Amino acid sequence: EVQLVESGGALVQPGGSLRLSCAASGFTFSHAWMSWVRQAPGKGLEWLGRIKSRIDGGTTDHAAPVKGRFTFSRDDSKNTLYLQMNSLKTEDTAVYYCYYYYDSSGRYHCDYWGQGTLVTV
Amino acid sequence: QAVVTQEPSLTVSPGGTVTLTCGSSTGPVTSDHWPYWFQQKPGQAPRTLIYDTINKHSWTPARFSGSLLGGKAALTLSGAQPEDEADYYCLLSYSGAGIFGTGTKVTVL
Numbered sequence: 668e669v670q671l672v673e674s675g676g677a678l679v680q681p682g683g684s685l686r687l688s689c690a691a692s693g694f695t696f697s698h699a700w701m702s703w704v705r706q707a708p709g710k711g712l713e714w715l716g717r718i719k720s721r722i723d724g725g726t727t728d729h730a731a732p733v734k735g736r737f738t739f740s741r742d743d744s745k746n747t748l749y750l751q752m753n754s755l756k757t758e759d760t761a762v763y764y765c766y767y768y769y770d771s772s773g774r775y776h777c778d779y780w781g782q783g784t785l786v787t788v
Numbered sequence: 789q790a791v792v793t794q795e796p797s798l799t800v801s802p803g804g805t806v807t808l809t810c811g812s813s814t815g816p817v818t819s820d821h822w823p824y825w826f827q828q829k830p831g832q833a834p835r836t837l838i839y840d841t842i843n844k845h846s847w848t849p850a851r852f853s854g855s856l857l858g859g860k861a862a863l864t865l866s867g868a869q870p871e872d873e874a875d876y877y878c879l880l881s882y883s884g885a886g887i888f889g890t891g892t893k894v895t896v897l
Binding site for chain 1: 789826828833834835836839840843845875877879884885886887888889890891
């Protein structure tokens with residue numbers, strides 16, 4: 668069974684930093700293209716960025732509003748995705764989701780989401 | 789950054805048909821934007837209905853279909869069911885960077 672479990676959400680002061688983790692299981696994480704998506708209370712979805720699998724270059728793409736502040740990384744040996752957030756602002760308050768949407772080995776699309784973790788700034 | 793626009797709300801009768809659209813401030817939406825459509829119900833994580841304009845997942849009900857229509861991405865719901873009442877979001881890709889649409893609240897009434 669595919670599982671994505673986010674952790675690291677917390678109450679943080681403006682200007683502070685936080686690192687979120689997304690622990691993956693039930694699939695070959697090293698083949699996965701992963702994204703981070705957030706949702707502020709009562710608001711719509713916001714795409715933050717993605718990281719490709721290592722075999723596809725492991726490259727990242729960022730949303731313009733978070734470029735330079737947020738960094739995406741992965742540790743395939745730990746089956747974990749990370750979101751490093753710096754210089755946090757009150758408008759970063761949201762539930763943060765990790766999302767597995769593509770397997771680069773089998774070249775197929777999928778759709779698995781974590782339960783979300785709340786960041787309050 | 790581009791702005792992706794959806795209808796704020798739409799109402800459809802049970803068994804009826806409704807089309808949601810997704811437009812881009814930069815110009816016509818094409819297949820090169822790799823449009824996705826998501827459904828989100830209250831208190832739940834989103835779920836992908838359509839990817840790459842027209843493709844469905846195995847769990848996507850047949851009554852949902854994706855297309856390009858008049859320079860926009862479109863999601864058509866044919867034969868609406870009460871359980872289709874939800875928020876719907878499109879996602880467009882701009883050279884690898886994604887932008888969600890503003891979202892459409894669909895009411896089945």
